[in-house]
Amino acid sequence: MINNDVLRSLRFMLNISDAKVAEIIGLSGLEISEASIRACLLKDDEDGFTPCSDEVLAHFLDGLVIERRGRDDSRPAQPIELPVSNNMVLKKLRAAFELKEDDMHAILKASDFPVSKPELSALFRKVGHSNYRTCGDQLLRNFLRGLTLRLRG
Secondary structure: OOHHHHHHHHHHHHOOOHHHHHHHHHHOOOOOOHHHHHHHHOOOOOOOOOOOOHHHHHHHHHHHHHHHHOOOOOOOOOOOOOOOOHHHHHHHHHHHOOOOHHHHHHHHHHOOOOOOHHHHHHHOOOOOOOOOOOOOHHHHHHHHHHHHHHHHO
């Protein structure tokens, strides 16, 4: 999925301002201006549109985990994982919102995209594992829609 679409969906889901998006990104160690965020949130056919880099999205996802769950000072900061994949977006959102397997199933079912338990667990395996499955754009889009319904009602 395109990084700009993910960022736009998450901003809408959380109902936050551009300044708050920049603040969340700052929690993970990347300073970015509100103007840069605004440019990333524009539609791709609008003037001033800027593609959202993997680095910005990765910092936003890590910052979101810190924002929602707090910083763990007992452990050293984890390096940013690049490139950003749909599987990584799912993992970070699962961590940020403290979702269990049943929650994930309920979210996908609410968006009319049911997934079996083995299929879902395959999305969270390491790359190279025999049961690893790549998360498709449609699954991530439906997950974001279902999570939005859950959070915003």
